[in-house]
Amino acid sequence: MTRIENSSFGKEFMNNLINRNPGEVEFHQAVHEVTESLLDFIEDNPKYKNAKILERMSEAERIIIFRVPWVDDKGNIQVNRGYRVEMNSAIGPYKGGLRFHPTVNLGILKFLAFEQVFKNSLTTLPMGGGKGGSDFDPKQKTDGEVMRFCQSFMTELSKHIGPNTDVPAGDIGVGGREIGFLFGQYKRLRNEFTGVLTGKGREWGGSLIRPEATGYGNVYFAEEMLKTQNDNFKGKIVSISGSGNVAQFTAEKIIELGGKVVTLSDSSGFIYDADGIDEEKLKFVMRLKNIKRGRIEEYAKKFGVEYHPNERPWKIKCDVALPSATQNEINKEEAELLIKNGCICVSEGANMPSTPEAIEVYLKNKILFGPGKAANAGGVSVSGLEMSQNSLRLSWTREEVDAQLKRIMQDIHTTCVKYGKNKDGFVNYMDGANIGGFVKVAEAMLAQGLV
Ligand code: NAP
Secondary structure (H helix, E strand, C coil): CCCCCCCHHHHHHHHHHHHHCCCCHHHHHHHHHHHHHHHHHHHHCHHHHHCCHHHHHCCCCEEEEEEEEEECCCCCEEEEEEEEEEEECCCCCEEEEEEECCCCCHHHHHHHHHHHHHHHHHCCCCCCEEEEEECCCCCCCCHHHHHHHHHHHHHHHCCCCECCCEEEECECCECHHHHHHHHHHHHHHHCCCCCCCCCCCHHHCCCCCHHHHHHHHHHHHHHHHHHCCCCCCCCCEEEECCCCHHHHHHHHHHHHCCCEEEEEEECCEEEECCCCCCHHHHHHHHHHHHHCCCCCHHHHHHHCCEEEECCCHHHCCCCEEECCCCCCCECHHHHHHHHHCCCCEEECCCCCCECHHHHHHHHHCCCEEECHHHHCCHHHHHHHHHHHHHHHCCCCCHHHHHHHHHHHHHHHHHHHHHHHECCCCCECHHHHHHHHHHHHHHHHHHHCCCC
């Protein structure tokens, strides 16, 4: 029986949430996970319950939904839907990425925005939480089509964001190219050169290490978890899913630390390279994905390794699994397979890649499990550092930013241990991240009155 099922407050809260947000299953899942962690803590601290902090935190401060019309290369009119979920601004301006993917809907963006509030709080930086995007699919579109879409999207979004209000960044389908088009249009509409977006190019206000930050940060976090067992990445076999921004720089850091990366994937399938993906092969992946915008299958053809179409990489034996593609990409059976094959650590580069049943398997087997809101907070942390540099009109060196990123990931790890360590010494990082993230936001909300 779950903690929620054992608590009348928990049951009533979740029933209300589901009734008020029908059909938004990913949002229900994200709130359910947090509530499981928080229930005992809230019972022990009635000030949060009395002030209905959890009820308020699971209701967005503002949601904007808008039409995005644009013209494709053949002259046809296309219509997409745009969103921005401004979830919580108790500790700073709304901050969180934009996702362009055909699966995007309101429920998915609400789950991501809700997670982002806790994640941003954990970073120690002053950032509230938000998320946005569109059901637009940049795949198979020309640069001109992507630009026209981004310009139309920003024409509406620009009315709702600003460097002191809401500062979006990239996410799935939104990389350097898209941020450039979005920034250019914002600047044109507002006649302002400000830090309104992060993930900008180096020449126009971007921070060094921002592209690397989520992947590197996840590896730093996993390294801290391994350290608690006097272990490290040297010689470890590592499975990574995805082959986008997060996956690429996760692989880069693992290779640097002496681990062996054996898998990468995309939404069509995964590759298994038993010899390990080395620096040269990774360069091929970066060119393939970032410039050619091709499929991961081409890696298998180029290097003569196994390709598994329409499958995920979790059946491959590994010591550490770093899911870095999308939500709900490891289910119960796959989690059981990972553990059966000797996996000792799962650290989430993606947001909510493990289903609740998979998480139960990790916790039951007491492996090291780093939940996304802690483990992948490196991206938004360096986004926060990009905002600081923009305000100061300064650029820090690669070494300075990397050192700050590492320190932040170590601090997040310390917070997780502080709030997640059980009496038997086992650290439940999920409880630690949820409670640690909650306290700061909840205290700010209490101090600010009924907001
Ligand atoms: P990305 O560069 O667009 O790469 C996404 C990768 O995941 C691609 O390989 C993509 O394959 C795969 N993928 C996407 N949807 C999928 C699906 N439904 N099934 C299977 N594979 C799928 O995005 P990213 O920035 O690396 O983001 C990856 C994950 O990290 C997301 O969960 C994101 O929310 C999270 N995250 C990102 C950041 C950041 O700074 N970028 C920060 C924190 C968390 P296809 O190309 O075939 O679609």
